[in-house]
Every structure is written in C-alpha cells, then in structure tokens.
Amino acid sequence: MSRPPSLLKGAIVLALLACATLGATLVWQQYCQQRIIAAEQTLKARALLTVLPADSYDNQPLEAVLQLKEPALATSTLVTGYLATLGGKPHAVVLQSRTQGYDGPLDLLIGIDSNGRLLGVKVLQHNxxxxxxxxxxxxxxxxxxxxxxxxxxxxxxxAWALRKDQGQFDQIAGATVTSRAVVNAVHEALRYFDEHAGTFAGVKTDD
Structure with a gap:
C-alpha cells in the first residue's frame, strides 16, 4: 500500500532536515577541533618563549618537531620535543614532559641548551x-x-631530589608529591638529553 503524497513529502523533509543537522554538527565539531588545536599551539608557543631566551634561536621551534626514541622514562614520559636552531645549527631543545602530579597529569616544558644546561622549566598544564x-x-x-x-x-x-630525600631542592610547602614529581621529571629530561645529544646534533625534524 503506497503512502499518501503528504506523508511521503513529510518524510523526505524530515530526512533532509536530519542530514542537514548532521552535516552542520560535523562541520561545527571540525571547526571547534581546529580552534582547540590552535589554542593549544598558542599556549605552547607562549610557554616556549619563557623557556627559550630570545637570542637562543632564529627558527620557529614549534615547526621543528623532534623524533624522540624511547620516550617513556622512569617516572615521566616525553610527549614531544622541539629543536631551536641558531645560524642553521642546533642550539637548544624543548622537551614536553608529562609526569603524575598529586591530582593528575602534570605537563612541563623543559628548555635545554646544547651544553646540557637548563634554560628554563615551565608548567604547561596541571590539575x-x-x-x-x-x-x-x-x-x-x-x-x-x-x-x-x-x-x-x-x-x-x-642531588636531583628534595632536601627531605637527601637532595638539594626545597619543596613547595604542602606539596611534596608535586615538587618531587617535577624534580624527577626535569632530571630525567636532562639524562635523556645527555644520552641522545648526538642524535639531536644531527637531528631530523618532522616537516
């Protein structure tokens, strides 16, 4: 039995509305995702400026992404890394390290010069x-x-430990777990840099 023309027309209209709504939702999600990615990149760029002195690079470090091998360390994980060059030569790296804080993941940006010395450490995200x-x-x-x-x-x-752990660093009052996690993550990043210094010197970056 065939449907009345009015019902068929209504079903078609509903189907078209559903498709239009779905399409609009997908476009909006894509738009929001792009904005989120852009916001994250802006946050990283701003944080990067605080761990890399202005005279320590002349490239765009966020566009020179390092290929990190075996990034899982003892108490932290290296999420990604960036190469800062000066005069066309590697001059510093910034490693994004993720460790476990007291209330959740804690992300750090750690700047290290070509001699293995810290240029700066910045909290990127925390809970x-x-x-x-x-x-x-x-x-x-x-x-x-x-x-x-x-x-x-x-x-x-x-010496890379809190004073209460026989190291040289003073903890934040009331935040032993957080302080210990940061000290360990920074130390591990330095060790990783030292162990891969040759790789960074002849680094291949993602385009």
Missing part, C-alpha cells in the same frame, strides 16, 4: 590543588626558577 600544588605554575615559584642554569655536570645525579 593540582589551588593554594598547594598549583603554586608550581606561579611565575615567581622559587623551585622552578632555581632550575635555570643547572645541568648534570654541575649538579650530580644524587
């Missing part, structure tokens, strides 16, 4: 408790500021 572990992201935080200039040649491996 730490406001007023406690969250203070790790404050620009004036003495723990983060104290990393600059250090390296494994000037600071022996045994």
């Amino acid at each position: 730490e408790t406001p007023g406690l572990g969250a203070r790790i992201a404050e620009p004036s935080n003495p723990l983060m500021q104290g990393f600059t200039g250090l390296g494994r040649t000037t600071t022996p491996d045994a």
Whole structure:
C-alpha cells in the first residue's frame, strides 16, 4: 500500500532536515577541533618563549618537531620535543614532559641548551590543588626558577631530589608529591638529553 503524497513529502523533509543537522554538527565539531588545536599551539608557543631566551634561536621551534626514541622514562614520559636552531645549527631543545602530579597529569616544558644546561622549566598544564600544588605554575615559584642554569655536570645525579630525600631542592610547602614529581621529571629530561645529544646534533625534524 503506497503512502499518501503528504506523508511521503513529510518524510523526505524530515530526512533532509536530519542530514542537514548532521552535516552542520560535523562541520561545527571540525571547526571547534581546529580552534582547540590552535589554542593549544598558542599556549605552547607562549610557554616556549619563557623557556627559550630570545637570542637562543632564529627558527620557529614549534615547526621543528623532534623524533624522540624511547620516550617513556622512569617516572615521566616525553610527549614531544622541539629543536631551536641558531645560524642553521642546533642550539637548544624543548622537551614536553608529562609526569603524575598529586591530582593528575602534570605537563612541563623543559628548555635545554646544547651544553646540557637548563634554560628554563615551565608548567604547561596541571590539575593540582589551588593554594598547594598549583603554586608550581606561579611565575615567581622559587623551585622552578632555581632550575635555570643547572645541568648534570654541575649538579650530580644524587642531588636531583628534595632536601627531605637527601637532595638539594626545597619543596613547595604542602606539596611534596608535586615538587618531587617535577624534580624527577626535569632530571630525567636532562639524562635523556645527555644520552641522545648526538642524535639531536644531527637531528631530523618532522616537516
């Protein structure tokens, strides 16, 4: 039995509306995803400027993505890395490290010069408790500021720990877990750099 023309026309209209709605939803999702990616890149670019002195590179480091081998370390994982060049030669790297904080994942940007010394450490993302572990992201935080200039040649491996763990670093008051995680992640990034320095010197980047 055939449907009345009015019902058939209504079904067609509903189908067209459903297709249009689905198409609009997909386009909106794609648009939002692109905006999220762009926002993340902007956040990384701004953070990158704080761990790389302006005179330490003349390229676009975010466009020079390093191919990291065996990025899973003892207490952290290297998510990605970027190469900073000066005069066409490798001059520094920025490693994005992810470790486990007290309340969730903690992402760091760690700048290291060609001599294996820290140019700066910056918190990229965190879920730490406001007023406690969250203070790790404050620009004036003495723990983060104290990393600059250090390296494994000037600071022996045994010293890369909190004072309460017989190391040389003061923890953030009330945030032992967060402080310990950051110190360990920075130390592991330095060790990784030292072990792969030859690779970085002749680095191949993703285009």
